[in-house]
Amino acid sequence: SYVLTQPPSVSVAPGQTARITCGGNNIGSKSVHWYQQKPGQAPVLVVYDDSDRPSGIPERFSGSNSGNTATLTISRVEAGDEADYYCQVWDSSSDHPGVFGGGTKLTVL
Amino acid sequence: QITLKESGPTLVKPTQTLTLTCTFSGFSLSTSGVGVGWIRQPPGKALEWLALIYWDDDKRYSPSLKSRLTITKDTSKNQVVLTMTNMDPVDTATYYCAHGIAAAGMGFDPWGQGTLVTVSS
Numbered sequence: 001s002y003v004l005t006q007p008p009s010v011s012v013a014p015g016q017t018a019r020i021t022c023g024g025n026n027i028g029s030k031s032v033h034w035y036q037q038k039p040g041q042a043p044v045l046v047v048y049d050d051s052d053r054p055s056g057i058p059e060r061f062s063g064s065n066s067g068n069t070a071t072l073t074i075s076r077v078e079a080g081d082e083a084d085y086y087c088q089v090w091d092s093s094s095d096h097p098g099v100f101g102g103g104t105k106l107t108v109l
Numbered sequence: 110q111i112t113l114k115e116s117g118p119t120l121v122k123p124t125q126t127l128t129l130t131c132t133f134s135g136f137s138l139s140t141s142g143v144g145v146g147w148i149r150q151p152p153g154k155a156l157e158w159l160a161l162i163y164w165d166d167d168k169r170y171s172p173s174l175k176s177r178l179t180i181t182k183d184t185s186k187n188q189v190v191l192t193m194t195n196m197d198p199v200d201t202a203t204y205y206c207a208h209g210i211a212a213a214g215m216g217f218d219p220w221g222q223g224t225l226v227t228v229s230s
Contacts, residue, residue: 001172030214031213031214031215031216032214033213033214033216033217035156035217037156042205042219042220042221042222042223043156043205043217043220044218044219044220045216045217045218045219048213048214048216048218049213049214049216052213054218086155086156088156088158088216088217089214090209090214090215090216092169092211092215095172096171096172097161097169097215098146098148098158098161098169098171098215099158100148100155100156100157100158101155102155103155103156
């Protein structure tokens with residue numbers, strides 16, 4: 001089945017830019033979604049279809065996807081951005097259509 | 110406003126069958142392009158996709174759990190039910206249901222609050 005690989009942790013100082021990667025074989029051909037999950041809460045969609053933002057999500061959150069790597073970029077990081085972030089793809093033609101990455105813990109220093 | 114809420118037992122014994130209900134509002138599961146998915150998360154671990162049912166009653170399952178899962182919908186009640194047979198302690202997790210949109214590459218938004226299911230004798 002398809003595997004999505006994320007770094008376990010990323011650290012960044014407030015005001016800087018955080019980049020969280022999601023690796024997968026030819027992931028650039030798929031739609032990638034990103035979720036933010038704070039402790040004790042359900043995940044929240046922050047980017048869908050590689051680079052679109054749901055309403056209410058700050059413009060500081062952006063996404064890109066090419067080749068074998070998708071990236072979630074958080075600009076001007078704030079303390080409130082500290083959370084776990086998960087990437088996800090959906091391949092309706094696969095026998096395992098729904099796949100999540102292993103998650104990345106974002107620490108704001 | 111779309112909302113979803115999971116309900117079901119908080120404790121099940123090994124070998125028992127788990128039945129979870131997702132009750133939603135703010136959308137119809139008879140609308141083209143809509144789906145409802147189930148995702149679980151063991152304590153301290155990553156998210157794992159389990160199953161999804163489409164508006165047209167097409168159903169998809171995680172291959173590793175397919176033999177144990179059944180997903181159904183009751184459009185008139187705005188509910189989706191997931192059953193998982195032969196529960197094991199490793200199935201202890203928070204179980205979430207979520208609204209999916211095929212037009213958005215089946216991203217899930219929003220999610221229910223989740224329900225913690227513990228498998229123990």
